[in-house]
Amino acid sequence: MVAARLLAAVVSEGQSLSRAAPPLLATLGDARDRAFAQACVYGVLRHYYSLSGRLEASLARPLRAKDADVRALLLCGLYQLEHMRTPPHAAVAASVDAVRGLRKTWAASLVNAVLRAATRSDPAPRGDIESRFEHPAWLVERLSRDWPEDWQAVLAANNAQPPLTLRVNRVRVTREQYLARLQTAGLAARAGKHAPSAVVLDTPVPVEDLPGFVAGDVSVQDEAAQLAAGLLDVPPGARVLDACAAPGGKSAHLLEEVAGNCQLVALDRDAERLADVAATLERLGLAAALACADAARPADWWDGRPFERILLDAPCSALGVVRRHPDIRFHRRASDIDALVAAQQALLNALWPLLAPGGKLLYATCSILPAENDAVVASLLETSADAECDELPAAWGRATPHGRQILPGEDGMDGFYYARLTRRATAP
Numbered sequence: 393m394v395a396a397r398l399l400a401a402v403v404s405e406g407q408s409l410s411r412a413a414p415p416l417l418a419t420l421g422d423a424r425d426r427a428f429a430q431a432c433v434y435g436v437l438r439h440y441y442s443l444s445g446r447l448e449a450s451l452a453r454p455l456r457a458k459d460a461d462v463r464a465l466l467l468c469g470l471y472q473l474e475h476m477r478t479p480p481h482a483a484v485a486a487s488v489d490a491v492r493g494l495r496k497t498w499a500a501s502l503v504n505a506v507l508r509a510a511t512r513s514d515p516a517p518r519g520d521i522e523s524r525f526e527h528p529a530w531l532v533e534r535l536s537r538d539w540p541e542d543w544q545a546v547l548a549a550n551n552a553q554p555p556l557t558l559r560v561n562r563v564r565v566t567r568e569q570y571l572a573r574l575q576t577a578g579l580a581a582r583a584g585k586h587a588p589s590a591v592v593l594d595t596p597v598p599v600e601d602l603p604g605f606v607a608g609d610v611s612v613q614d615e616a617a618q619l620a621a622g623l624l625d626v627p628p629g630a631r632v633l634d635a636c637a638a639p640g641g642k643s644a645h646l647l648e649e650v651a652g653n654c655q656l657v658a659l660d661r662d663a664e665r666l667a668d669v670a671a672t673l674e675r676l677g678l679a680a681a682l683a684c685a686d687a688a689r690p691a692d693w694w695d696g697r698p699f700e701r702i703l704l705d706a707p708c709s710a711l712g713v714v715r716r717h718p719d720i721r722f723h724r725r726a727s728d729i730d731a732l733v734a735a736q737q738a739l740l741n742a743l744w745p746l747l748a749p750g751g752k753l754l755y756a757t758c759s760i761l762p763a764e765n766d767a768v769v770a771s772l773l774e775t776s777a778d779a780e781c782d783e784l785p786a787a788w789g790r791a792t793p794h795g796r797q798i799l800p801g802e803d804g805m806d807g808f809y810y811a812r813l814t815r816r817a818t819a820p
């Protein structure tokens with residue numbers, strides 16, 4: 393029932409999964425029930441288009457909009473039958489029971505009939521593009537245009553379950569020591585391939601089960617995101633700006649890398665999310681100057697002292713992290729992209745003059761669309777004679793005209809883009 397409510401909130405009310413899930417899942421007292429509901433919701437979202445197609449085909453007439461919760465319940469039931477190892481009779485009985493929890497007893501016979509029919513027949517493969525790839529048609533088309541060689545692998549990676557990747561706080565513990573602690577705790581894990589702080593668990597576990605998590609020995613962060621700190625390469629004592637800092641993963645990491653020895657200004661315009669940065673830094677025993685402001689309007693918050701390093705982890709379509717946030721495929725619209733690109737360009741243009749001569753700005757997104765990545769960097773290079781693009785020699789991702797792109801799933805990582813710009817000390 394909680395799973396159905398959560399799914400309806402995401403699919404029908406347009407709420408974000410990461411915001412809607414914690415309060416609803418917290419209403420379940422038992423950790424196994426929470427894990428089951430979560431697996432069900434994430435699973436339905438990953439297979440939403442094919443499951444919806446199957447459901448629509450089995451209904452005599454579509455359900456009314458106000459019965460989005462019943463529809464969600466049916467999708468959860470179908471998901472359990474098709475993709476989970478739930479015994480069919482248990483999936484049907486639990487779904488019929490849940491109807492009562494939704495106070496819609498009229499739907500019990502409908503849920504029973506649809507799910508029992510589903511137990512008797514295998515799903516017919518559907519030929520439409522959305523069911524085949526479990527993505528909206530516009531996105532399939534866009535990715536096949538942007539990545540003609542790789543789009544099918546990208547879509548498959550988006551539908552797969554991501555690993556749980558940790559960032560070891562190397563001020564407190566070495567990666568080898570932490571891997572040994574995991575082994576002692578019976579948790580199989582391996583070192584990440586590219587980021588020296590990354591550890592990848594074989595099987596995800598709740599963070600409370602991770603040794604030293606509460607004490608700040610590790611944080612959850614994808615390996616691709618952990619590449620930012622190394623690329624930024626903060627000199628000890630430097631003045632650093634993290635312009636879009638919340639929820640604080642990269643701020644924390646770059647502070648860890650210099651053992652807190654830099655003057656970090658962590659900015660975000662979302663006060664609620666900025667509170668997450670404060671909580672993250674507190675757990676890790678780190679400190680930064682936090683400011684709630686629009687990074688694209690430095691006149692509102694900048695004290696006029698240049699920064700030696702700037703991280704612009706720009707707001708983006710997040711199309712590189714669909715595997716972690718399977719609801720992105722519903723919430724994102726083709727028409728969002730132009731507005732995002734405009735915001736990214738505005739941020740980059742506004743922040744560039746804040747960089748000290750000889751300083752470095754790292755532009756990052758968790759997008760895989762060249763329009764949000766290379767094209768944004770190219771526009772700054774065209775207009776700023778003192779901007780120079782660094783070559784990023786790396787064993788990860790692929791070189792693009794101005795930076796490097798990791799596609800989702802490559803070496804187990806999220807889709808991410810990085811470009812590093814140096815401000816020339818004197819104009820050429």
Ligand SMILES: C[S@@+](CC[C@H](N)C(=O)[O-])C[C@H]1O[C@@H](n2cnc3c(N)ncnc32)[C@H](O)[C@@H]1O
Nearest residue numbers: 636637638639640641642660661662686687705
């Ligand atoms: C990709 S997230 C940053 C993730 C963060 N760097 C981390 O590693 O945890 C982008 C953030 O940019 C913030 N943001 C969007 N537009 C902004 C603006 N004009 N000024 C400041 N922050 C902004 C959003 O609130 C969001 O928290």
